[in-house]
Amino acid sequence: MTIRFRLNTISTLVCLLSVSLWAQASPGDIAKQGLGDDVAPCSSCHGAHGQGNKAAGFPRLAGLGAPYLEAQLNDFASGARENAVMKPIANALSADQRRAMARYYSQLRSEPSQASTGQSENPPETGARLAEHGRWADDIPACVQCHGPAGVGVGEHFPALAGQPAAYLEGQLRAWRNGKRPGGPMGLMASIAAKLDESDIKPVAQYFAAQSPTSAKGGGS
């Protein structure tokens, strides 16, 4: 404990010796260089600025709430959120490192993922209708009521959907319907996903994928 603390202090002071200190790797280092043999650099999939990779379907992390991101990493690690790629990565990080990574990405500015211009072909109108008005006859509020206008996100617990890869968004809605992702705060999202029709999923995912995440000015919680 004291040794680690001392190492920590020294490394901060000396500032450049850090290459050998894997255990002390900063979140920025882990993001860019990974951690040992088990963790590939986050940036290789989630992008150098956490902007995600639309073509490959990797989600944007930049600017999402820290408590949200941390909960996701913890759920990947425990297996409650099932994902074969993220599970070993989340498991190789300590709880403290998961928290630090969450904070790191929450503070990055959201930048549009590369493919975002190519992707904005006309999203189907049914998707827009569900996203902007919901379907109250089935007790489904408008998605934007919780995820903000165009899905820019609200506070720390309602993640931005704007500009996320359509395949990723679809995958999440299906994961809830198949019990492969925990319900999240108050079980709200799981209950909404359960009320959707199968035919809702693709259009609403395409709608949010086509929105610009940069209409988010950041801050604003």
Next chain:
Amino acid sequence: MSSRIPLLTVAVSFAMLAAVIFWVGTRDQSTPTQAPAKTANAAPADRDDTTESATKSEDVAVSGNAASEKSERLGDAAPPATASAAADFAPPARNEIPDDEFGAMVRKGRDIFTDTQTHAGRFVGNDLQCANCHLDEGRRPDSAPLWAAWAMYPAYRGKNKHVNDFAERIQGCFRYSMNGTPPPRGDEVLVALESYAYWLASGAPVAKDLAGRGYPELDAPEQPPSFSRGKQVFADHCALCHGSDGQGQRAADGSLAFPPLWGPRSYNWGAGMHRVNTAAGFIKANMPLGAATLSDQQAWDVAQFIDSQERPQDPRFTGSVSETAKQYHGEHSMYGKTVNGVVLGQDAPPSGTTANVNQK
């Protein structure tokens, strides 16, 4: 260091491949294995005991027709909700607003209703929109929908002790719920809102108390509503959205996502929602958003809690809280009562301050 890079690249490409395979695997499993974890089921049962069921049975012949006509006409709109299964009227679909002069006024009214701050900001003194309390753009049954209100005016209102037409009713909303200044008679804001309500009520039976009007009236709670139990309900079921301080939350673009429930930017001490029974009915039918599952007792308790918080002064304030309470506030109002050692209304911010904190 440099020797690690190719290794990493290999590892990463394997991982990516795994990701793709994983997706292909999950993509087609579309069958929901979870039953909808639902919800507003208790509401209809409770409601059947109230006066509404009497209304319903009087209209059997009419309502059957109206309902089937409706579901055809709505086309894309979904089948009637559990909550509104009993409704004997449904408003026209959104995309049916006519493309003429009248339609333009209807659209204007809808925009004022859903974004009052932007389209009628000069008459608004808090952060609310009409649609915050009249959900789904004033369409949702049990959320005081406009289509059910339209044909009920002119009507006598005990609140101001005379017959009110629809315009005057709306003026009241601006004064109390919106903590603002009523638009003068003939103002385009009123005309547009009237047009929108009139259009929503297209084809509705006239002068009839339609099922789904207003907020549901809950039976008196088993135990008297409790501030401390309500505080717990609030922490468990409301704070996520409305904030632990009840002041709401803004989206990342600065617009208001979750409205404030008390404090200087919420409805004032003269608004209908400040009455515990009204708030309890609203909450029971509509909150938490999309998951209205509270018991009657929980709804009463949390209504007691939010309506025991300070908010803008009653615009009818006489200069004395006890006087104002005696003159205007009945048994379901906490105004003038002492909670946690403080007389509610005493520290109220002035009513009718203008919207300035708003557009970021």
